[in-house]
Amino acid sequence: MQYCAKIKDLSVSFHGRKAISNISTELPSCGITVLLGRSGSGKTTFLRSLNRLNEIIEGYEGSGNVNLFLGGRSRDIYSDDAPEPTELRRRVGMVFQTPNPLPMSIRRNIILPLSLIPGSKKTENEERMESVLKTTGLWDEVKDRLDTPAGRLSGGQQQRLCLARILALEPEILLLDEPTASLDRRASEVIEKHLLSLKNKYCIVMISHSVRQALKLGSHFIFLRGGNIVASFSKGELPEGKEAENLFNDLL
Amino acid sequence: MNRVKLLKILSYISAFFVLASFSLLIGFIFVKGAPSIKLSLFFGDTNPWQAIIGARPVWNGIWPAFVGTLYLILLTMLISLIPGIGCGIYLARYAEGKSKEVLSLAVDLLASVPSIVVGLFGFVLILLLRHTIAPNATTCIILASFCLAILVMPALVVTTRSSIESLPEALLMTGASLGFTETQLLRHILIPAAGKGILGGIMLAMGRAAEDTAVIMLTGVVVNSGLPAGPTAKFEAIPFLIYYTSAQYIDRDDLLRGFGAAVILLILSAGLLFIASRLQSTMEKRWKGAK
Numbered sequence: 130m131q132y133c134a135k136i137k138d139l140s141v142s143f144h145g146r147k148a149i150s151n152i153s154t155e156l157p158s159c160g161i162t163v164l165l166g167r168s169g170s171g172k173t174t175f176l177r178s179l180n181r182l183n184e185i186i187e188g189y190e191g192s193g194n195v196n197l198f199l200g201g202r203s204r205d206i207y208s209d210d211a212p213e214p215t216e217l218r219r220r221v222g223m224v225f226q227t228p229n230p231l232p233m234s235i236r237r238n239i240i241l242p243l244s245l246i247p248g249s250k251k252t253e254n255e256e257r258m259e260s261v262l263k264t265t266g267l268w269d270e271v272k273d274r275l276d277t278p279a280g281r282l283s284g285g286q287q288q289r290l291c292l293a294r295i296l297a298l299e300p301e302i303l304l305l306d307e308p309t310a311s312l313d314r315r316a317s318e319v320i321e322k323h324l325l326s327l328k329n330k331y332c333i334v335m336i337s338h339s340v341r342q343a344l345k346l347g348s349h350f351i352f353l354r355g356g357n358i359v360a361s362f363s364k365g366e367l368p369e370g371k372e373a374e375n376l377f378n379d380l381l
Numbered sequence: 382m383n384r385v386k387l388l389k390i391l392s393y394i395s396a397f398f399v400l401a402s403f404s405l406l407i408g409f410i411f412v413k414g415a416p417s418i419k420l421s422l423f424f425g426d427t428n429p430w431q432a433i434i435g436a437r438p439v440w441n442g443i444w445p446a447f448v449g450t451l452y453l454i455l456l457t458m459l460i461s462l463i464p465g466i467g468c469g470i471y472l473a474r475y476a477e478g479k480s481k482e483v484l485s486l487a488v489d490l491l492a493s494v495p496s497i498v499v500g501l502f503g504f505v506l507i508l509l510l511r512h513t514i515a516p517n518a519t520t521c522i523i524l525a526s527f528c529l530a531i532l533v534m535p536a537l538v539v540t541t542r543s544s545i546e547s548l549p550e551a552l553l554m555t556g557a558s559l560g561f562t563e564t565q566l567l568r569h570i571l572i573p574a575a576g577k578g579i580l581g582g583i584m585l586a587m588g589r590a591a592e593d594t595a596v597i598m599l600t601g602v603v604v605n606s607g608l609p610a611g612p613t614a615k616f617e618a619i620p621f622l623i624y625y626t627s628a629q630y631i632d633r634d635d636l637l638r639g640f641g642a643a644v645i646l647l648i649l650s651a652g653l654l655f656i657a658s659r660l661q662s663t664m665e666k667r668w669k670g671a672k
Contacts, residue, residue, distance in 0.1 A: 185557045219560035229555045232574060237670035241569060242559040278671045298560065 132198065133158035133302055133332035134179060139193035141174050141183055148174040149356040151193075157363070158198060160348030161324065161333040165340070167381060171356040172336045176304050179334065180221040181206060181214045197221065198332075199301055219246070222300035226307045228287035230279035230294075235271050238279045239294050246298075254297075261293040265323055285316025292323065303327070305335035309342065321346060340377040352380045410647065414640030422641045423447065438607045443642050445608050446617035447649070449522070450591060452609055453618055454653065456526035457533060457590040458583070465534045465586070466579060469541025474567060492535035500599035503528035507600075520601035523612040528596045533586035540585065544578020545571055573668040580661040584654050591650045594620045619646045 134156040141148045149171035156162045164172045177183045178195060196203045199220055204210055206217055219242075230238050236258065243254045262268040267289050271282070279290055288308060295303070305324070309317035324346060327333065337343045343350060344367075352360040360380055367373040424432045425441035432439045439445055468488070476484060503524050510518040548571060556566040572579070602621045609616040619642050626639030 180558070182554070182558055185553065215560045215562050217560075218558055223558045225551075225554070225558070227551075229551050231552075231555060231570065233668065234670035237668075240670075242561070245561065245565050245569065276671055278669065294559070 131158040132156060134198070134334075135194075135196040135203070137194045137196075139175075139178060139191070139195060141171075141178055141189070141191040143183075143186060143190075144188035145190075147356055149178070149353075152356075152358055154351060154358055154361065156332065156334060157349050158332045159329060160364075161328050161335060161346050162349040162351065163343040163347035164334065164336045164351050164353060165343055165377065165381060166353035170353040172353055173306055174356075175353065176223075176306055176334060176336060179206075179302070179304055180218045180223055182218065182223065184214065197302065219298040220300050221302045221304060222295035222298060223304040224288070224291050224295060224306065224308050227311045228284055228291050230282070230287050230290055232280065233278070234276045235279045235282070235290060236275040238290060239297050242294065243297055257297050258293075261296045264296060264327075265289040265293040266319065267293060283316070285312050285319055288312060288316070288320060289323065292320070296327075300331065302332045302334070305333065307336050307338050310338050317342075340374055340381070343377065344373060350377075407647070410640060410643050413637065414642075414644035417634075417637045417641035418644060422638060422645075435608055440605075443619065443622060443638075443645065445606065446619045446622045446642070447645060448608050449602075449606075449616040450619045450646070450649065452522060452616065453526055453529065453597070454587055454590045456523065456612075457529040458587060460526055461530035461534045461537060461586060462583070465537025465582070466541045468534075469538045469579075469582075470545065470567065470572070472538065472542045473545035474563070474571070488535050488538045491531070492539065494532075496532055496593050496595040497599075499528050499532045500596040502531075503596065503600040519613075520599070520615070521613045522601060522609050522616040525597045525600040525602065525616070528600050529590045529593060532593065532596055533589045536585040536589065537582045540582025541575070541579050544575040544581070547578070548574055569668075573665065576661055576665050576668075580657060583657055587653055587657065588650055591646065591653070592620050594624050597621060598624075619649070 132155045136155070137153050139152040140150045152171075152175065164175065166172050174183060178191065179197065183189050183191065191207075193207075195206050197206055199212070204212070206212070211217065212220070231241065233241070239258045239261065240254050243249055243257065244251075259268065262271065267286060270286060271290075279287065282290060288311075292308070308324075309320050312320065321342065324333065324335070328346075328348075335346070337346070348364045350360075350362045350364075350367075351358055368376065420429055421442065423429070423442045423444045424439050427437050427439045427442065431437040432442070432444055468484070472481060472484060472488075504520065507518050507520055507524060552570060552574060553566065556570045561570065597618055598621060601615050602618050603615045604617070604622075604625055606615040606617055623639050623642050623646070626635060626642070630636040630639060
């Protein structure tokens, strides 16, 4: 199997309190890896250690290695060989639990981060915006109101905008932190559909709050408890139907 | 009656109190001052056009004081804007530990210095200069602006700092996750998003610079100098003119002219605040890209 990430002895603490300790695992490069666990089990911290986002939080301390497969080769993102954190975060894109559009227009939400990349061109950015809005199924819904505030979109549309915004930066790995937690069922289903269509193009690591969603989307599953990995499976190892659901519920 | 209801009534009364005092004050000044607002209040017997281009001096009008106050405000803002807002940004985003504590304390102390003390400082500064490197130095408009800048700087620092610090944490997370550097985060997200709050500080500072009398009294304002002749010249200013008139008026008309000047000062401040807020809303529109 091919890997998009190899993690060795990863520990992270905030203000001296351990959030995850000595995690070692590998994440396959195709399909969606789903992280499951109760709140406080370290899922979000684990996810954020893959794009070094923990470091902007006060009281951060971390150790261990995270090797990501980026640009055709494996690099330890915490070593000197690593790309700058700002560049890393573009290549390892993240979508958050609650939709977080910037307080500006739909167009600016996508164009602003793009325009800050050195050497980016205005016309290319516009083209890229159109293409990612089409990928996330938003184009037809917003093409006539690109210059209205993004905050006026519905929750589901905002979340798809956030997905589009990160796709515009052409990441190689996508980190999704409970992307449907704040949405109703229909909006969640739309997002799930788009994630399934993206899973062959990107290495996707997502946290899910629902066992049913995990089983529907995931091809690899990791269970966390108290900052440690307690179990992991690939889809093939799971029992059929209802039994898999029961197994997952027992592990949570 | 429960406490919630009581709180509601109290807040209504407080809001009414503020509105009533505002209307009473403005109304009083307008009723007293409005009748004397005519061209002659500004230019006296001098031809207005010749007064404006500075060809002829104005002896019994407030035009020189009007221009003096305008210069004073602009120079003060020119001197204080960058250090004030810059220091606010530094405190909100870069300062840490001991240096943050010391600097915030310094700003708080500076904010509590009475304006007469700031004026005195300016006066002593000139004495010092005269005894050392500049024997001919004297109180003037640039010195007054410098002292006013010291007076208004804390307002700029505190409002800039608090409006950046009160931005939602999620904004930082979002910016960082999209690959913004710290500088880009500040330049493209935090400062624009805090724009309204920063504008509040600028308004406070401009208002303070427009009305202050104590500082300029010790640093170069005079009753009669004509238009300010340059940065090192003496100058007239409306607040001092009002102060002087209220103490030394000769007859009823003279007093009413003082009220007229008060109305003009209000209009001048309101005009500047209006321009500042329009400028901010234009910048915000451009940042948001929303029509």
